[in-house]
Amino acid sequence: MHFFIFRPSRGFRLATSLLLILLTVRALAADPAVEKRIRDGIKAIAPNLSIDGITSSPMAGVYQVAVGPRIFYASADGRYLLQGSLLDLRTGKDLTEPAERNARLAAIDAVGDKNMITYDPKKPKYTVNVFTDVDCGYCRKLHRQMPEYLDKGIRIRYLFYPRAGIGSKPYDKAVTAWCSDDRKKALTELKNGKNLPEKHCQNPVADHYKLGQLVGVNGTPYMVLENGEAIPGYIPPKKLSQYLEQKLPK
Numbered sequence: 001m002h003f004f005i006f007r008p009s010r011g012f013r014l015a016t017s018l019l020l021i022l023l024t025v026r027a028l029a030a031d032p033a034v035e036k037r038i039r040d041g042i043k044a045i046a047p048n049l050s051i052d053g054i055t056s057s058p059m060a061g062v063y064q065v066a067v068g069p070r071i072f073y074a075s076a077d078g079r080y081l082l083q084g085s086l087l088d089l090r091t092g093k094d095l096t097e098p099a100e101r102n103a104r105l106a107a108i109d110a111v112g113d114k115n116m117i118t119y120d121p122k123k124p125k126y127t128v129n130v131f132t133d134v135d136c137g138y139c140r141k142l143h144r145q146m147p148e149y150l151d152k153g154i155r156i157r158y159l160f161y162p163r164a165g166i167g168s169k170p171y172d173k174a175v176t177a178w179c180s181d182d183r184k185k186a187l188t189e190l191k192n193g194k195n196l197p198e199k200h201c202q203n204p205v206a207d208h209y210k211l212g213q214l215v216g217v218n219g220t221p222y223m224v225l226e227n228g229e230a231i232p233g234y235i236p237p238k239k240l241s242q243y244l245e246q247k248l249p250k
Contacts, residue, residue, distance in 0.1 A: 030054045030063050037078030038063060052103075058095055059086060068214045069107040071099050101228025104215055108159070108224055111211070115204040117158040117183050119146055125153030126244045131161035131212045131222040134173040138234035139221045140191045148237035154244070158187075160205045161212040161220050171205060178203040 030038070035054045042049060042065070049067060057064040057073060065072040065081070074081045086095045108129050116129075128149075132139045142149075149156055160178075162170035173190050179199035180186035186196060212222070216230065223231040226248055235243065 030056060034063065034076050034078075037076070038065065038074045039078075041074070041078030042081065057086065058088070062086075064099065066099075066103055069100070069104040069211070070214055071096055071103060103228075104224060104230065105226070105228035107211060107215070111159065111204065111207070113157065115207075117177070117187060119150060119156040119158075119184070121150040121153050121155055123153050124155045126248060127155040127157060127226050128240070128244075129157045129159060129224040131159050131208070131215075131217045131220055131224075133161055133163050133170055133220040134177065134187070134190045135170045136163065136220045142221050142234055143188065143191045145237055149240070152237055152241040154237070154241060159208040159212065161209055161217050161222065162205070163220060166206050166209055171209070172198055174205045175200060175203050178205060 029035075038054055039051060042051065051065060051067055053066040054074070055064050055066075059073075061076050063074050063076065065074050070083070072081055072083050073086065085097065087093070088095055130142070132142075146156065160171075160174040162168055162174055164170050173196075176196055176199045177183055177187040177190055179201035180196070189196060215222075215224070217232075219232055221234055223235070225231065225244070229247070
């Protein structure tokens with residue numbers, strides 16, 4: 001099994017862990033001996049993996065393991081670990097998806113508004129988190145339509161996901177936008193194809209990118225709604241507004 005090791009800041013890890021604890025308070029905590037066996041088993045193959053919580057699952061003898069926005073399942077003896085959907089064959093329900101949505105949203109919320117570029121409508125109805133690439137065509141299209149999203153009460157919170165990776169030109173552009181005196185203006189200029197002098201400062205771009213990999217971003221734009229639902233790709237303002245009204249009625 002492949003693990004991606006995410007090493008965000010200490011404050012980010014603490015906030016994420018606290019949120020995940022709050023989200024799983026209704027689940028039964030694993031017996032300390034069982035938890036130790038599972039942690040030891042995982043540590044043997046992924047010593048740097050940060051486990052946010054181990055709780056019981058609906059399946060006897062199987063425990064749910066939260067790693068940031070990802071959910072795994074482990075046997076009580078700590079020998080077996082798997083990733084996939086746990087289905088209730090009586091109801092047909094996917095029992096993993098709700099846990100993943102909660103964990104996904106908790107991880108994003110832990111980033112905090114101060115570490116994102118946000119666009120706020122006068123009368124906010126919904127918040128949509130968007131992983132964006134400065135050079136992505138559909139990301140640019142979404143950005144050009146920002147006034148329309150705002151008019152429909154959709155608050156946009158940007159996280160950077162330079163698809164070419166850390167250290168690439170899109171990554172450097174994202175850092176430049178963040179380190180500019182007027183971040184929104186710089187981001188708009190870069191998304192319009194303007195070349196700006198590179199700027200450098202302490203920034204969250206690498207953390208955004210690594211979180212995106214954990215969340216499962218495989219293209220941009222990539223949206224995460226207030227209920228934790230992930231939507232890959234671009235959605236026009238009117239269609240997104242209709243979808244949000246259906247999924248998240250206020």
